[in-house]
Every structure is written in structure tokens, then in C-alpha cells.
Amino acid sequence: MGDQVSLANAFNNTQSDKRIEVLRKIGETGSISQAARETNLSYKAAWQAIDTLTNLTGVTLVEKAVGGIGGGGAKLTEAGSQLLEMADVLQENRNAILKRFQTDQPSNNQHRVPVLGIRTSMRNNLPCHVIGLKMNGQIVRVCLAVVDNVPGIVSRITRTSAELLGLEPGLAVVAMFKAMAVKVSDIDPAENIALANRLQGTVTRISRGNSGDEVTLELQPGLQLVGFAPADKRFDIGDTVYATVDESAVVIAIP
Numbered sequence: 236m237g238d239q240v241s242l243a244n245a246f247n248n249t250q251s252d253k254r255i256e257v258l259r260k261i262g263e264t265g266s267i268s269q270a271a272r273e274t275n276l277s278y279k280a281a282w283q284a285i286d287t288l289t290n291l292t293g294v295t296l297v298e299k300a301v302g303g304i305g306g307g308g309a310k311l312t313e314a315g316s317q318l319l320e321m322a323d324v325l326q327e328n329r330n331a332i333l334k335r336f337q338t339d340q341p342s343n344n345q346h347r348v349p350v351l352g353i354r355t356s357m358r359n360n361l362p363c364h365v366i367g368l369k370m371n372g373q374i375v376r377v378c379l380a381v382v383d384n385v386p387g388i389v390s391r392i393t394r395t396s397a398e399l400l401g402l403e404p405g406l407a408v409v410a411m412f413k414a415m416a417v418k419v420s421d422i423d424p425a426e427n428i429a430l431a432n433r434l435q436g437t438v439t440r441i442s443r444g445n446s447g448d449e450v451t452l453e454l455q456p457g458l459q460l461v462g463f464a465p466a467d468k469r470f471d472i473g474d475t476v477y478a479t480v481d482e483s484a485v486v487i488a489i490p
Contacts, residue, residue: 238422252489254284255322258315261285261297263428265308280398287399292318324459357411357486358461363388365406375400377487379433381408381454387434390485400489409488415485417462419450419476432485434478438458452476 251275260270271281271456285297300308307480311319363379366387375397380387389411402408424433439459448464462478464470 238343254288255319257284257445258288258296258311259283259319259322261309262311265300265310266296267309275396276398277404280395283395284399288318302435306342310321326395337382355411356413357413359412359417361410361411361458361460362389362490363408365402365404367404367407368393368402375402376482379408379487381410381458387448388434388485389482390487391482392487396487400487402487407488407490411486411488414449414461415463417460417478419462419464419470419478419482420468421470421476421481423477423478432480432482434460434480436476436478438472438476439476441470441472450476452478 253276256274257270257276258299259269260273264270267281267285267350271278274281274354276284289296292314295312296366297309298312300310301340303434361381363381365377367378369378370377373394375392375394377392378387378389378398381391390475394470400408421436434452434454436454438450439453440451442449445466447466448468448470449461450464450470451459451461454460460478462480
């Protein structure tokens with residue numbers, strides 16, 4: 236029972252399909268390098284996928300095998316094989332549930348299905364879609380558009396993370412960041428080119444504090460954002476405010 240619980244942890248974090256795909260290809264080919272090629276990942280990213288799954292489950296999923304191409308290879312442990320079986324069952328059930336509750340929503344709202352499998356301390360979860368990727372060495376700036384034309388935001392992540400998530404234009408994602416990372420002001424930062432992420436909204440709730448107020452703003456109906464205003468600022472319900480967040484604070488998840 237304990238092993239089953241630990242294996243389930245692989246599905247309680249961010250989206251794991253790409254990592255599971257790598258694990259599956261290792262089982263089929265007996266080679267991490269071949270698994271990387273067949274999943275269109277770098278060798279480094281393939282290893283990162285296995286390392287992440289191993290950390291999440293707490294058990295060894297892949298072990299070195301004697302023989303094979305070049306004198307050695309890799310094979311799945313019993314736990315690795317069980318994890319793939321779990322992944323298959325979960326995917327079948329997920330497909331059945333989504334089909335059952337499928338609606339005629341416009342296509343640009345389909346990715347607003349709640350990401351119920353993710354539990355984090357991040358209070359801000361914005362449904363977005365990728366509109367562009369800007370590579371700079373091992374760093375990628377992922378340009379995101381929030382639904383219904385809310386001004387876009389940018390996330391700065393590693394190239395390996397972008398590979399593992401399979402990011403490409405049009406992909407539906409969720410932008411996540413802590414409330415503490417959001418600065419709320421009544422000054423429009425649009426002219427400051429150093430601030431890439433700018434969101435405008437209306438104050439709907441305020442929790443007063445000695446060191447600064449926690450402010451909830453509505454970007455559009457049904458889309459809320461939480462941030463903090465400095466101690467010298469006091470806003471009221473209905474005020475128009477601006478929220479900014481650093482690119483490196485924006486985490487990308489796949490629903």
C-alpha cells in the first residue's frame with residue numbers, strides 16, 4: 236500500500252505526461268538516449284524527467300542494465316512498471332470524465348477546466364495560452380495571453396523545463412504565482428519597459444495590514460488576482476489598480 240501511495244505522488248504535482256512518456260520509452264527501448272530522441276527531448280531533459288519522477292515517488296524507477304548498445308542501457312524497475320500502469324488507468328478515467336462533462340464552450344475557453352489535481356501555496360492561477368517562445372541560451376521567455384484578451388504576461392524558465400512541458404504556441408497552460416510576488420499600485424507601469432508583466436483590474440476585497448494591505452482585484456468577470464500594496468498606499472473597493480509580477484516568479488503548469 237505504501238508503494239502505491241508514493242507512486243501516486245507523481246500525479247499530484249505539475250503535469251507529468253511528458254515525464255511519463257519518457258519513462259514509457261525507456262521501458263520500450265532500454266535506452267535513455269533513445270527515449271530522449273523518440274520524445275523529442277534533449278538527453279539532459281530526459282534525465283531531468285526521470286529525476287523528477289523519482290523525487291516525487293521516493294522510489295527508484297529506472298536502473299542501469301548490463302549489455303545493450305554501447306555495453307549498457309536502462310530498464311524499468313517493478314515500481315517503474317507499476318507507475319506506467321497507474322498512468323494508463325488515470326488517463327482512461329480522465330478521458331471518460333472530460334467526455335462526460337464536455338460542453339459547447341468556445342474553444343478559447345476550453346482550457347479553463349479547473350486544475351484540481353494541483354495543490355500549492357500559490358494563490359494566483361491564471362488560465363492562459365502560449366503565444367510565443369523567445370530563446371536565449373538555456374533561458375526561455377514564454378509569452379502568454381490570458382483569456383478574453385486580458386493583457387499578457389511573461390514567464391522566464393529554463394530551456395529544459397520548456398522541453399519537458401512541450402511548450403508551443405497555442406498550448407493551453409496555467410500561469411501560477413504567489414500573492415507575495417504581486418505588487419499592487421495605482422501608478423500605471425506601462426511606460427517602464429523593465430516591467431514586462433502588467434495587469435489592470437478593479438479592487439474587490441481588501442485585508443488591512445500594518446506592513447501593507449492584501450488586495451484582491453478582478454481582471455474580468457470570474458478572473459481574480461491577489462497581491463500586496465505597500466504600507467503607504469490605501470485603496471478602496473472599486474479603485475482601478477495595476478498589478479506587476481516578475482517574470483521569474485511566474486510558474487507554468489499544464490492543466
